[in-house]
Amino acid sequence: MKKYYKPSIFFLSLIPFFVIIYKIYFNQLGPEPVKEITHHTGEWTLIFICLTLAMTPLKKLTNLNIWIQFRRMLGLFVFFYATIHLLTYVGIDYIFKWEPIFDDVFKKKYIYIGFSAWLLLIPLAITKSQKMMKLLKHNWKKIHRLIYVIAIFGALHYIWLSKTIFFKPLIFAVIIFVLLIFRLNFRKFNN
């Protein structure tokens, strides 16, 4: 039974991707298709950040190690959706016109912080493997704590782009906040 867990989660994690492909193909994206793709992939990036961050607390709460096996795959889906999100913005929204993009990245704080979050994801994606884990030893853990920073950046990215105080960005911020608070408590217990 257990051997089916990982492939199932892998397949489930791809569903948001297939949904957007379906919508593009069948013209189901509504009046502002580019925004729809951007929002969809952005939201799923945040959802996968939350899922990734939830694995360690779940392990501690349930005393089951199985959760940790999913963590890396979920983390890679964060990178996957974040990259599509970024490519939509660069490639479809601004059709690779670098001038307005550079302008946005350096002058608009929500884009600056969103882009920073994506850059920080790169070392995590590169060092994902077991091999790297062994090679980097305790540094691996340090590097992968970057996900905490990425999560905060992601939440701020969403809050800052909203016109006023909206419900959804706040919900993500609260969930991420709670998941990060868990870490603080565990540190204390462990010491």
Added chain:
Amino acid sequence: MKKIKYSEVTPEKIYNNRRYFIKSLGLGVSSIAMTTLPLINDVKSDEENKLTSYKDITTYNNYYEFGTAKGDPYKHSQNFKTNPWNIVIDGEVEKPIQISMDEILETFVSEERIQRLRCVEGWSMVIPWMGFSLNQLLSKVTLTSKAKFVEFESVYDPEQMRGQKYPILQWPYREGLRIDEAMHPLTTVVTGLYGKKLPNQNGAPLRIFMPWKYGFKSAKAIVKIKLVEKMPTSSWMRASPREYGFYSNVNPNVDHPRWSQATERVIGNDIFAPRVKTLMFNGYGNEVASLYTGMDLKKYF
């Protein structure tokens, strides 16, 4: 719940042809000349002046009284009651009046006014409104010498408007204009679109529209027009004074503090269509730029 079926709507092709028909008759020339004038614009190609579809205009709305998602106003406004409806005009006037919607529709002739809408979020539409100039409505009252600004107040009815149960903005929604802006012929009292009654999600029964300002300036479901001496504070100014100024003229050179205003997406274009450049005063500079002579538009954003 009565929903407007797409099939009930005049197909846009016929609708567009109707305009050629009127033109070919040589009738209504004055109204066409006036209303399409800002559209006959050498900068914008015909493609960019194509009317946005009825479906997009009526299902993609910012109208937080009915919810913050773009589809919410369509979904949640269909049972909104717009009859009876009265509008009060008071403040710095000789004699305040109350005028019913029926009387407004009888007194003032609504003409077709094709105007561009540019949302502060960076998207745009071309909308065939039905309406007349606000200065006609204001001619019903005599202004005092203290009437320097106009404040618009939208309806407050949280029972019918679910969005008003949340403090997203300060309710009722308030907007304002300087008196010369309010008297400008392009400032339109809107009573309909696509030759039909104004749908609830677009601000029925009566809204205003200033095509050279960001969309949020154009208050919907108006119940009160107040002439005032001091510059009124709009709901958006109250929510974030650093980001939303009183004037809020469309200006590609003055960014929203958090995002660029240089370009816009045209609603209804396909997914790979590029953004288009935003025009100063949304392309209505010839008509309205003189209102702002000598003003620093970066400071008075």
